[in-house]
Amino acid sequence: MPRRPDRATGRPPPFLPCEYCGGRAMPFKPANPNHRVLYRCRCGASVGTHPNGHPLGTLADEPLREARKEVHRRFDKLWTMRGGDYQSARRQAYRALRMAMSLSEARCHIGQFTVAQCEQAVALLETGVVQALMKAERRRRQRHPH
Numbered sequence: 001m002p003r004r005p006d007r008a009t010g011r012p013p014p015f016l017p018c019e020y021c022g023g024r025a026m027p028f029k030p031a032n033p034n035h036r037v038l039y040r041c042r043c044g045a046s047v048g049t050h051p052n053g054h055p056l057g058t059l060a061d062e063p064l065r066e067a068r069k070e071v072h073r074r075f076d077k078l079w080t081m082r083g084g085d086y087q088s089a090r091r092q093a094y095r096a097l098r099m100a101m102s103l104s105e106a107r108c109h110i111g112q113f114t115v116a117q118c119e120q121a122v123a124l125l126e127t128g129v130v131q132a133l134m135k136a137e138r139r140r141r142q143r144h145p146h
């Protein structure tokens with residue numbers, strides 16, 4: 001996992017306030033021991049967790065979960081298909097996405113995107129804007145190492 005500036009440490013929160021229904025999403029342990037804990041609200045909003053039990057992002061209802069999956073389907077190709085150093089490729093891809101969306105490092109994680117941000121990201125990936133920024137950055141690095 002690449003270094004994340006917002007990586008949470010310590011104990012996971014006991015619950016997450018749900019912005020959809022005003023309720024609380026509680027940690028839920030799936031029956032399958034290979035699946036990680038989810039925070040799940042009675043309204044159906046949920047979010048997965050890191051190995052340390054902290055939420056991966058913000059709670060999502062079904063439409064938002066689908067929107068985030070759609071971004072991942074397109075975005076993950078940028079760094080998983082290049083081979084070699086995944087972590088560095090992933091950092092570069094996130095950096096390009098961040099630049100294209102004018103987001104700060106802390107706010108640029110797909111798990112924190114809203115539906116509108118997901119749609120924006122998909123459009124930027126479809127039109128090749130993110131890919132072009134990655135290429136430009138690679139060329140810049142080759143000319144000016146460090």
Ligand SMILES: [Zn+2]
Binds near residue numbers: 021041043
């Ligand atoms: Zn809820």
